[in-house]
Amino acid sequence: MLLSSMAHAIAHRGPDGQGVFSAPGVGLAHVRLSIVGLADGRQPMSDSDGRYTIVFNGEIFNYVELRDELKARGAIFRTGSDTEVLLQLYATYGEACLSRLNGDFAFAIWDACERRLTLARDRMGVRPLFYAVHKGALYFASEVKALLRVPGIEAELDPVALDQIFTLWAPIPPRTAFKNIFELEPGHLMTVRNGRTEIRPYWSLDFPDAGDHAEADQATKEEELRALLADATRLRMRADVPVGAYLSGGLDSSLIAALAAPMAPNGLNTFSVTFDDAEHDESAFQMAVAQALGTHHRAVACGPGDIAGNFPDVIRFTERPVLRTAPAPLYRLSGLVREAGMKVVLTGEGADEVFAGYDIFREARVRRFCGRQPGSKIRPHLFRKLYPYLPGLKQQSADYLAAFFGAGNDAADDPLFSHRPRFRSTAAAKIFYSDDLRSTLGTYDAAAELASRLPEDFGRWHPLHQAQYLETRFLLPGYILSSQGDRMAMAHGIEGRFPFLDHRLVEFASRLPPGMKLKGLEEKHILRRVAKDLLPDLISKRPKQPYRAPDSRSFAGGSEQAYVGELLSEQAIAGSGLFNARAVSKLHQKCRAQPVSGFRDNAAFVGILSTQLWLRRFETRQAAGVRNAAAAAGTPRVMAKNRQTSLAIGTPAE
DSSP: OHHHHHHHHTGGGOBTEEEEEEETTEEEEEEEOOSSSTTTOOSSEEOTTSSEEEEEEEEETTHHHHHHHHHHTTOOOSOSOHHHHHHHHHHHHGGGGGGGOOEEEEEEEEETTTTEEEEEEOTTOOSOOEEEEETTEEEEESSHHHHTTSTTOOOOBOHHHHHHHHHHSSOOTTBOSBTTOEEOOTTEEEEEETTEEEEEESOOOOOOBTTOOOOOOHHHHHHHHHHHHHHHHHHHTOOSSOEEEEOOSSHHHHHHHHHHGGGOTTOOEEEEEEESSTTTOOHHHHHHHHHHHTOEEEEEEEOHHHHHHHHHHHHHHHOSOOSOSTHHHHHHHHHHHHHTTOOEEEOOTTHHHHTTOSHHHHHHHHHHHHHTSTTOSSGGGHHHHHOTTOGGGTTOOHHHHHHHTTTTTSOTTOTTGGGHHHHHHHHGGGGGBOHHHHHHHTTOOHHHHHHHTSOGGGGGBOHHHHHHHHIIIIIIIIIIHIIIIIHHHHTTTOEEEOGGGOHHHHHHHHTSOHHHHSBTTBTTHHHHHHHTTTSOHHHHTOOOOOOOOOOGGGGSGGGOOHHHHHHTSHHHHHHHTSBOHHHHHHHHHHHHHSOOOOHHHHHHHHHHHHHHHHHHHTOOHHHHHHHHHHHHTTOOOOOOOOOOOOOOOBBOOO
16 A cells, blocks of 8 residues: 555654555555654544544644643543644644644644645754655655655656755755655645645744844843743653753753753753764763763764764665765764663754854854955954864965955855855865766856845845854755754654754844844854853853764775775766766775865765765666766756645655
8 A cells, every 4th residue: 555655664753653544535644753642642643523634743842731722712632642732723723823833843634624735844844844746646755765655756866956965055945856856845834725736934034124123131131041942941841751862062952951951850861972083072071061960871982984884874864965974973873862762852953043153154254354354464363263173274374264265255245145155165066067967057056046035135134144044044954954853863763852943932032133142253142141050161161163073084994885986986976977987086086095174075075975875775777867868968957846736645744
C-alpha cells in the first residue's frame, strides 16, 4: 500500500508507532514519536463526529492553556494529547487557530464536509513540510524520501537549487534540491479545495522603521526578556518523557540549560560534542557549565574519521548538498541522546539570529564604518578584533584587511550589503563548475533572486535588522534548522526544541533598539546582561565562537574513506556532468597533500563531495541520463515553477 510505504520511508522520525487513514479523495499516514499523550495520542486522529482528521508533526507547547480555554467553551476531550487540542482548536476557529499556537509544527487537517485539506508549517520553519504534484494529485511529507515512494515522482537534481546552495548555502524556498519537489515556507498555509490550491503567509517577521524605536529603559527590557525566555523554556520542558539539553559551551545553550535545570525533577541531562583539535573543541567550557549547574553530563568525541564515516548518512538525511561538515557532529550527538534513552532536547539555536550574535552582523558594521573613510589606515584594524580565532589575520596590513573584507566595495544601500562578502566567498567555489552547468544556468544570479524576494518594507529598516532578516528568514530555516537541526536530530528519533525561537521572543527582540542587541562590537548585549546572574563569568562574558567542524581535512590522510576517491574520481565527476573533472582532481590532490585553510577550497570540496553523494543516494538513472543528454546537446533547461492543483494523498508526519 502506498501510504504505508511512504510512512516506512520516514520511520526514523517516528519509531514508536504508525497509522493510516483513507477516504474518498484523501489518504493520510503517520509515524509517531511518543512525547505527549503516550497512551492515547495515536494518529491519524479524527474528531468525535469524523468530520476532521489530522496528521501532525511536532509539538504545541501551549496545549495545556488551549485545552483549558476550549473546555471553558464546552469541549470534551478523549485524550491527553496536544494533537487533539490542535484538532479541536481548528474545529472551533478554523485557520485563525494558527495565531493562537505556540509550537513547532507541520500539520495536515482534512475536512470531510468541505472536502478541504489544510496544510500549515510553524512560523520559524522548525519542522519541514515538502510537497509535489503528480498526475493531478498532491503528495506531501515531512521528508522527500516519502515522496520518492510515489510511482512516477523521480529524484532529479535542480541545477538552480544547486547554484543557490553554492551561493547562499541553501535553496530559496519553495525550491528544493529536487526538481519539481517543493517545500511549504515557514509561517505559510496551504489550502486545497475543489481542484484549487492557495498558498499564503499567516505570519511574517517584521521590524520597525529605522529611527522609529521608542525610547526604552534597558533594565525594564532585561526583565521582560528574562521572563519571556524563562516561560519559553518552561513550555518546552512539557513532555511525558524526560527532557535534556545540548551544551555547546557557549552563551546560548548554557543560558537555556541554566533556566531548564531547576525545572528538571530528576536533574537535567546535558549532551555535548568534543573535538580532537583545540581549534574546534569547547569541552573545557562545556564541563565548566555542567559542573556549575550540576547536570548529568555526557559527551561524544568527534574526530576527522568520524565525520568522514558519518557523512554519507548526513547527506541521506539532509536530502541536499551542503558546503560544511558541521551537520556530522550533530548527527553523532543526537545518536548519543538516543543511546541515553531520551527523546527530547533543548538547544540554544536561534539566539544568534534573534539577538544579533553572528560575526556577520559585527563585520557589516565595521565595513560600513570603514566605507565612510575609504583611505583610513586605522579603521580596517578593527577586523582583527572580530576574529580572534583566525590567527592568520593578526599580522595582515590595513590594506589587506580592507581588501579581504571588501570594505568600501559595496554600496551602503545594497539590500544584501551585510551578506555580500559571504555570498562572494561562497560563490568563488563555482570555479569548479563544468561548462555544461554554466551553460544550463546561463545568466542566473541567485543573490539577485534573493534580493527580489525581500519584503516591501525592507529598505526602511535599520541595517542591523536587514541583516537579521536575511539570516532569520532564509539561512535559519534553510540551513541551520534543517541540515543541522531537525534532520540530524530526527535521524535518530530525537526532537529538538528551541526556546529562543518562541514567536513571542522573536517578536519582542525585533522591536528592541539595535543598540540593545549589538552595542558597539559586543554581540547579544542584552542577552549577556540577562545571563550574568545565571552563569559563570567565564561563559556570560565569553566572546562568540562560531560552531565549526573540520571540513576537507576530515577526508584526508588516514581519515579518507573509499567512497571519497570513488566519487571524486575524474570518471565519476565527468559522469555527473556538474563539475570540471580535472579541476576537481587537482582540488582533491591538494586537500590530500596538506590541510586546506581557505574557505573557497573547503566549501568547494565539501560541496562537490556532498553533491556526488546526493546523486548516488537519490537521483534515478533515468533522471541522470536526461540531465546529461541535455548538457551534451548544449540546451539550457527550463527550470520548474511552483504548480498548483488538486490533492489526493500524503503524510506530513513524524
